[in-house]
Amino acid sequence: MRLRSPDTHSTAQAVSIAFDGRPISALPGESVGAALSAAGILALRRTVSGAERGLHCGMGACFDCLVTIDGRANQRACMVAVADGMVVESAAPAHPAPLAEAPGAEDVTSCDVLVVGSGVAGLAAAAAAARAGARTILLDEREKPGGQYAKPLGAAHEQARPDAQHRLGDALRAEAIAAGVTMLADAQVWGAFAVDDMAALVGGRAARFNAKRLVLATGAHEAPVPIPGWTLPGVMTVGGMQSLARAQRVSPATRVVIAGNGPLNLQLAAELVAGGVEVAAVVETAAKPGLRHAAAVLAMAASAPDLLWDGAQSLRRLRGVPIIYGATLLGCEADAAGHFAALRIATATGEQRVEAGACALNHGFAPDTALARALGCAQRLRDGRLETVADADGRTSDPAIFAVGDGASFGGARVALESGRAAGLAAARDLGFTAPEDARNTRALHRAEKFQRALWRLYAAPPLAAPADTTILCRCExxxxGTLRAAMAEGAQSLPALKRATRAGMGRCQGRFCAESIGRLCGAEAEADFSAPRAPLRPVPIAVLAREHPEWGGAPIVAAPPAIAWRGTPSANPPTDCDVLVIGGGVAGLSTALYLARDGHDVAVLDRAQPGVAASTANAGTLHVQLLSYDIGDPAVARGGEGPAASALPLAPESIALWEAIARDAGEPLGLKRSGGLMLAETAEEQAWLVQKAAIEARHGIRTDFIGANELRDLAPDLGPHFIAAAFCEAEGMIDPLRATLALARLARAAGARIHANTSVIAIARDGGGFTVTTEAGTLRCGRIVNAAGPWAGQVAALSGHPIPVRGSVQQVLATEAAPPMLRHAVAHAGRHLSLKQGSGGHVLIGGGWPGTHDAQGATRNTRGGIEGNLWVAQRVLPALAGLHLVRAWTAMNIHLDGAPLLGETPGLPGFFNAVTFNGYTLAPIVGRMTADAMAGRAAIPERFSLARFA
Incomplete structure (x- = not known):
C-alpha cells in the first residue's frame, strides 16, 4: 500500500512497468521493490530449492530480492529505479542479456581524500576535509547521499514539513556541496587493493581511485534474526521496511507486526501508523523500562534531551498499539500461499500469535567492516560482532585509513556525525592542510557516546535463542x-572449515547475514575467523571488469608463509605415538592416510590448520589429463621438448579411476563426471602447438582428438566464434573439491586414521629406527613419516635436515552466479592461462593459474590485474559470461614444483617419505596409493618422480 499523509504528496505522473506479464503502476524514481510492494506483490523470485523470497534488508546487502529486468539477470529490486515500460520477471532468463558495456580506457582518478559511504558519517567527513582544502571525493552506491538515517524523500514526493532526519540530510548534502566535495552516486566499490588502488563501478563503468587518505563510512546492516520462517516473503528487516516508508512512502502490507530489540522498532511503528498502516503489535525482547532504568534515562536526558523527547513522542503516537515487552521470538508462520501470516512469540503470560500481512525484525546492528578487513585494518570482537579498531580521530591500524560511524562501531547517527567530522579534519591535517581540532566536535561526540551507552542499557535484551536444526542460517545457500551442527560433529572446527563443509557464507551476501549466527553456533570468538573479504566485495558484472592484461610467464614463486590467517580450536585429543605420521591434511595427505590405514597401519594425520581448507578446497576442481600450455613452454614457440609434466601424464587416468572408486565408497557422486576436456586454439601457431602436444601425449598413452572449427561449434556452440581448432581429451572431467575432500576425510577416519587439526610440527629428530616429532600439542614417536604438506612441504623437509625443492605460488579461482547450462566440458586455452567449467549448480568456475599475493600473516589475496585478466580470457572463450555477475574470487597457496610429483623415501633418511604433487587434486589418490605401495614394499617409486631427478 502507499502511505497517506497530509504533509507529503506525490508530484509525479505514474509510469507503467510489468511484472511477470502483469501491468504495475509505479512512480518515477522509486525502486522496483517499492513499486511491487505498493501493488501488494511480496514474492519476487524462487530459490534453487523452490522457496519464494522477497524484499528483506531493503539496502542491497542481502540479495534476496533478485529479479530479471529487461533481460538482465539478478538485479536487486531494492536498488534499481523503475523506468516507464520496464519489464520485470521473477525467473532468470535462458539467455541473460549483457549486464554492461565492455570497459573502455582505464579511468583513474586521483584525490587527497576518498570517502566511501555517504551516510551521516561520510557526508560529515567529506565536508570537513574539503573545507580544509583537500580534494575530496565521496562515493556511494545509492542514487542520493544520506545513507539509512538521513535518506532523502523519493523524487516523486514533496514534503511540506520535513522531520529532523530529513532536515539533517538536507543540511549535510548542502554542506558537502558548498565545501566543494565531488559526490559520485551509483558508485560501488568492488575491490579494495590499497589506499591508492580502490576499484569501483561508477554509473555502471569501471573506475579506479588513487587517494592519499581513505575514510571508510560504510555504515551498518541489521544483524540476522534467524528464527523459523524468517526467509518468508513479507518478512523484512526493520531498516528495510523503514526505507520503504521514509523514502518511497510505501508499506508492504496494510497490517504489520514489528519485533525484536531497540528504539528503531518504535520509530518505524510510529511512522507507519502516521501513514495509515495498522500496526498489530510492537514486540520487544527487552524488559519493560522501570525504576531500575532511572539512571539510564537521566543520562539520556542529560546528554541528548531532544532524542529522549522524540522517543516519548513515538510512544505517544502509538497509543492503542500493543507494545509487548520481555518477549521471545519463536517463529514466523506462512499462509496457504507460502507468505508471512503470523508471528509466534512467548511472553510471561504464555504463547501468542500475532497475525499480520508483513513482519519487520530487528535485533541490533552489525558494522559493515568488509572494506576495512579487505585492507588489513585491525579488528576486535565486541558483543560477538566485529568492529574496526580506530582511535578518537577514526584512524585505524593503517595510518592512511580512517573508519568512522556505524561501519566501524555501531553508535548511532550522532556518534557517526561527530566521528565523521573528526576523521575528515584529521585526514586533512595529515596532508598539511590547516584543520585545527574542533573542541565543540569533541564535546558533542562524548555526549553522543554517553547517550548511546545509556540507550542500550535501557534496551538491554537477552541474546537470541539457539536456532532449531531446521532453521535456515545462511539465506543465500x-x-x-542442523547442517552446520552435523559438519561440526564431523570435525569442522572453524568458520572457514564450516564454509567449505556446507557452503554457508559462500553466497552473494558473503556472510553479511549469516556470519554472526554461525559464529554464535560454533563459539563467538570464531567470528573473527570468518574469511577476510575478497574482491569482489559484492557481485559485480563480469563484462565491466574483463580487461586484457599481458600473459605472465609463470606464477611468482614464494616461500609459503609460516603463519596462517585462520585457525580453529586445537584438537581435543593430542596426537599420540603411531606407526606412520602423515604431515598435511590436504587431499594428498588424506589419500595417503586412507590407503595406509586400509593396509592395516596405525596412522595419524597432523594439519597445522583445518584439514582440507587450503588448496584442496580452494581449487576449481578440474580433473586434468592433457598437458597445459605452460607445461611444455610458450605455445607460440613450439619447442617440441618433453619434461616432467609429460612424464606424469599416465598417472592422471589412473588417479581419476581412483577418485571414482572413492565416490563409490563414499556413497555419493562427489560432483565427479568425465565430461571431456577441450583445449582451444585461435591462431595458426596455437593450432600447430596442439598438434605437437597431441603427439607428446600419444607417446605417453593419452588420447587427444584434434577437431576443427565446425566440429567444435557442434560440440560446444556457446564458445566464442574465433576458435579455429581444439584438442579434445575424453578422459578429462571435473569434481566438487568441497564434497570430495570431506568424503576423503570421512573414509580415512572410517579406515582408522586419526586426524588432528591445528597441530603444527615444530621439530623432527631421528630416534633410533624411527622419529621423535615435536608439535604444538606435545611430542610423539612414530616409525615413519609422510611429508604431504603441499606448499609447506619444503619447510617440513627442512625440519628433518633434508630440504627438498618445493615452494609455493598463490593462485586464484573466480566463481560466477548460477547460470543456465552453457558449458559441458572442461575448457582450457592453448595460448592463455585459463581453466573453465560449469558446475552442477550452474556456477561457472574460472581459473588457470592467474597469480595472487599473500601478506605476512599468511593470508592470500587477489590482485586487481589477476581478476581482470582472468575474466577477459574467460569472456573471450565464453561470451555469455557478459550476462553474469562475478560473485566470489578466492586465492590459495599452491605447490610450485617442476610439473611432476615428488614421491618416495628421502635418500639418507630412511623412513621419511615425500608425497607432493603440482597437479594436486587430480593426482592426489594416485600419489597416496603409490606412497602406500612403496611403504609396503609392493612397488618402487619410479626415479622420474623421486628426488633423484633433482640431483
Whole structure:
C-alpha cells in the first residue's frame, strides 16, 4: 500500500512497468521493490530449492530480492529505479542479456581524500576535509547521499514539513556541496587493493581511485534474526521496511507486526501508523523500562534531551498499539500461499500469535567492516560482532585509513556525525592542510557516546535463542543450523572449515547475514575467523571488469608463509605415538592416510590448520589429463621438448579411476563426471602447438582428438566464434573439491586414521629406527613419516635436515552466479592461462593459474590485474559470461614444483617419505596409493618422480 499523509504528496505522473506479464503502476524514481510492494506483490523470485523470497534488508546487502529486468539477470529490486515500460520477471532468463558495456580506457582518478559511504558519517567527513582544502571525493552506491538515517524523500514526493532526519540530510548534502566535495552516486566499490588502488563501478563503468587518505563510512546492516520462517516473503528487516516508508512512502502490507530489540522498532511503528498502516503489535525482547532504568534515562536526558523527547513522542503516537515487552521470538508462520501470516512469540503470560500481512525484525546492528578487513585494518570482537579498531580521530591500524560511524562501531547517527567530522579534519591535517581540532566536535561526540551507552542499557535484551536444526542460517545457500551442527560433529572446527563443509557464507551476501549466527553456533570468538573479504566485495558484472592484461610467464614463486590467517580450536585429543605420521591434511595427505590405514597401519594425520581448507578446497576442481600450455613452454614457440609434466601424464587416468572408486565408497557422486576436456586454439601457431602436444601425449598413452572449427561449434556452440581448432581429451572431467575432500576425510577416519587439526610440527629428530616429532600439542614417536604438506612441504623437509625443492605460488579461482547450462566440458586455452567449467549448480568456475599475493600473516589475496585478466580470457572463450555477475574470487597457496610429483623415501633418511604433487587434486589418490605401495614394499617409486631427478 502507499502511505497517506497530509504533509507529503506525490508530484509525479505514474509510469507503467510489468511484472511477470502483469501491468504495475509505479512512480518515477522509486525502486522496483517499492513499486511491487505498493501493488501488494511480496514474492519476487524462487530459490534453487523452490522457496519464494522477497524484499528483506531493503539496502542491497542481502540479495534476496533478485529479479530479471529487461533481460538482465539478478538485479536487486531494492536498488534499481523503475523506468516507464520496464519489464520485470521473477525467473532468470535462458539467455541473460549483457549486464554492461565492455570497459573502455582505464579511468583513474586521483584525490587527497576518498570517502566511501555517504551516510551521516561520510557526508560529515567529506565536508570537513574539503573545507580544509583537500580534494575530496565521496562515493556511494545509492542514487542520493544520506545513507539509512538521513535518506532523502523519493523524487516523486514533496514534503511540506520535513522531520529532523530529513532536515539533517538536507543540511549535510548542502554542506558537502558548498565545501566543494565531488559526490559520485551509483558508485560501488568492488575491490579494495590499497589506499591508492580502490576499484569501483561508477554509473555502471569501471573506475579506479588513487587517494592519499581513505575514510571508510560504510555504515551498518541489521544483524540476522534467524528464527523459523524468517526467509518468508513479507518478512523484512526493520531498516528495510523503514526505507520503504521514509523514502518511497510505501508499506508492504496494510497490517504489520514489528519485533525484536531497540528504539528503531518504535520509530518505524510510529511512522507507519502516521501513514495509515495498522500496526498489530510492537514486540520487544527487552524488559519493560522501570525504576531500575532511572539512571539510564537521566543520562539520556542529560546528554541528548531532544532524542529522549522524540522517543516519548513515538510512544505517544502509538497509543492503542500493543507494545509487548520481555518477549521471545519463536517463529514466523506462512499462509496457504507460502507468505508471512503470523508471528509466534512467548511472553510471561504464555504463547501468542500475532497475525499480520508483513513482519519487520530487528535485533541490533552489525558494522559493515568488509572494506576495512579487505585492507588489513585491525579488528576486535565486541558483543560477538566485529568492529574496526580506530582511535578518537577514526584512524585505524593503517595510518592512511580512517573508519568512522556505524561501519566501524555501531553508535548511532550522532556518534557517526561527530566521528565523521573528526576523521575528515584529521585526514586533512595529515596532508598539511590547516584543520585545527574542533573542541565543540569533541564535546558533542562524548555526549553522543554517553547517550548511546545509556540507550542500550535501557534496551538491554537477552541474546537470541539457539536456532532449531531446521532453521535456515545462511539465506543465500539455504544452509540450516542442523547442517552446520552435523559438519561440526564431523570435525569442522572453524568458520572457514564450516564454509567449505556446507557452503554457508559462500553466497552473494558473503556472510553479511549469516556470519554472526554461525559464529554464535560454533563459539563467538570464531567470528573473527570468518574469511577476510575478497574482491569482489559484492557481485559485480563480469563484462565491466574483463580487461586484457599481458600473459605472465609463470606464477611468482614464494616461500609459503609460516603463519596462517585462520585457525580453529586445537584438537581435543593430542596426537599420540603411531606407526606412520602423515604431515598435511590436504587431499594428498588424506589419500595417503586412507590407503595406509586400509593396509592395516596405525596412522595419524597432523594439519597445522583445518584439514582440507587450503588448496584442496580452494581449487576449481578440474580433473586434468592433457598437458597445459605452460607445461611444455610458450605455445607460440613450439619447442617440441618433453619434461616432467609429460612424464606424469599416465598417472592422471589412473588417479581419476581412483577418485571414482572413492565416490563409490563414499556413497555419493562427489560432483565427479568425465565430461571431456577441450583445449582451444585461435591462431595458426596455437593450432600447430596442439598438434605437437597431441603427439607428446600419444607417446605417453593419452588420447587427444584434434577437431576443427565446425566440429567444435557442434560440440560446444556457446564458445566464442574465433576458435579455429581444439584438442579434445575424453578422459578429462571435473569434481566438487568441497564434497570430495570431506568424503576423503570421512573414509580415512572410517579406515582408522586419526586426524588432528591445528597441530603444527615444530621439530623432527631421528630416534633410533624411527622419529621423535615435536608439535604444538606435545611430542610423539612414530616409525615413519609422510611429508604431504603441499606448499609447506619444503619447510617440513627442512625440519628433518633434508630440504627438498618445493615452494609455493598463490593462485586464484573466480566463481560466477548460477547460470543456465552453457558449458559441458572442461575448457582450457592453448595460448592463455585459463581453466573453465560449469558446475552442477550452474556456477561457472574460472581459473588457470592467474597469480595472487599473500601478506605476512599468511593470508592470500587477489590482485586487481589477476581478476581482470582472468575474466577477459574467460569472456573471450565464453561470451555469455557478459550476462553474469562475478560473485566470489578466492586465492590459495599452491605447490610450485617442476610439473611432476615428488614421491618416495628421502635418500639418507630412511623412513621419511615425500608425497607432493603440482597437479594436486587430480593426482592426489594416485600419489597416496603409490606412497602406500612403496611403504609396503609392493612397488618402487619410479626415479622420474623421486628426488633423484633433482640431483
Amino acid at each position: 539455504e544452509v540450516t543450523a
